[in-house]
Amino acid sequence: MDLLTTSVATVESGSEPYTLVELVGEADVTNSDALREVLDAEVAKQPRTLIIDLSGLRFMDSSALHVILRANRAMDRQGGVVALACPRDPVAKMLRLTAADQLIPVYPSVSEASAG
Amino acid sequence: MWLAHPWSFPPSRSLPLPSPTNDAMYHTYRSDLSQVRALVLRHAREAGLAESRANDLVLAVSEVAANTLRHTQSSGTLAIWHDEDKVVCEIHDKGQITDPLAGRYKPAPGASGGHGLWLVRQVCDLVELTSDANGTTVRMHMALRPAAAGA
Numbered sequence: 001m002d003l004l005t006t007s008v009a010t011v012e013s014g015s016e017p018y019t020l021v022e023l024v025g026e027a028d029v030t031n032s033d034a035l036r037e038v039l040d041a042e043v044a045k046q047p048r049t050l051i052i053d054l055s056g057l058r059f060m061d062s063s064a065l066h067v068i069l070r071a072n073r074a075m076d077r078q079g080g081v082v083a084l085a086c087p088r089d090p091v092a093k094m095l096r097l098t099a100a101d102q103l104i105p106v107y108p109s110v111s112e113a114s115a116g
Numbered sequence: 117m118w119l120a121h122p123w124s125f126p127p128s129r130s131l132p133l134p135s136p137t138n139d140a141m142y143h144t145y146r147s148d149l150s151q152v153r154a155l156v157l158r159h160a161r162e163a164g165l166a167e168s169r170a171n172d173l174v175l176a177v178s179e180v181a182a183n184t185l186r187h188t189q190s191s192g193t194l195a196i197w198h199d200e201d202k203v204v205c206e207i208h209d210k211g212q213i214t215d216p217l218a219g220r221y222k223p224a225p226g227a228s229g230g231h232g233l234w235l236v237r238q239v240c241d242l243v244e245l246t247s248d249a250n251g252t253t254v255r256m257h258m259a260l261r262p263a264a265a266g267a
Contacts, residue, residue: 028178029185030147030185059153059174059175059178061179061182061232062182063182065231066228069226089168093168093172097235098223098235100225100226102225
């Protein structure tokens with residue numbers, strides 16, 4: 001079983017669709033290149049909103065954080081928005097310590113993230 | 117200026133660290149950091165470290181071990197031990213950290229690097245680092261009864 005699995009969906013919500021990337025497992029330096037490829041591919045489709053569901057992520061290190069920050073910069077440049085949803089406690093703490101949560105909004109759930 | 121600042125001592129001049137205790141557990145890793153994290157979590161729990169602080173230690177050890185994968189071609193070694201006061205994890209590898217301020221400055225939000233060692237220093241009670249041409253040793257301490265916790 002892979003340490004990190006990613007799944008991508010386009011969700012048609014009330015007003016406009018958003019891209020949902022779900023991360024399950026552990027995201028670290030050993031799979032950050034693969035994560036970057038997944039996020040780069042979605043960013044390239046220029047969605048208005050990219051939501052990353054962290055509820056299944058047991059662990060995230062600074063390599064994975066850098067990949068997410070990079071995706072956020074790219075989305076920002078093209079006028080889109082990244083939101084993070086439902087991080088578990090250790091991941092939420094890491095986002096807080098690095099102040100990444102001041103750059104990327106963090107929501108308790110995907111539905112709240114999609115409502116903005 | 118004769119007054120020495122605490123950060124003016126290069127790591128290579130640091131005193132050697134005392135040896136781990138005899139009952140330390142050792143683990144060599146080359147690519148599997150998940151196993152490193154699982155060992156640290158299990159040992160920290162067994163030692164009685166609170167769950168959130170056990171997770172802090174897991175993050176710290178994983179960040180240091182990730183540097184082995186990033187910056188060296190060889191394996192690294194994890195040592196874990198504890199006594200009645202603290203849990204200690206030590207990572208040793210063949211890499212060399214030449215910047216005595218590594219991990220001491222807070223990276224700008226959104227910075228594309230520099231968070232790893234900074235996080236290590238944020239979450240641990242004490243971080244000891246020695247580094248020279250022979251390799252780097254980072255020793256991370258977590259007190260079992262943290263001073264002034266919640267005070």
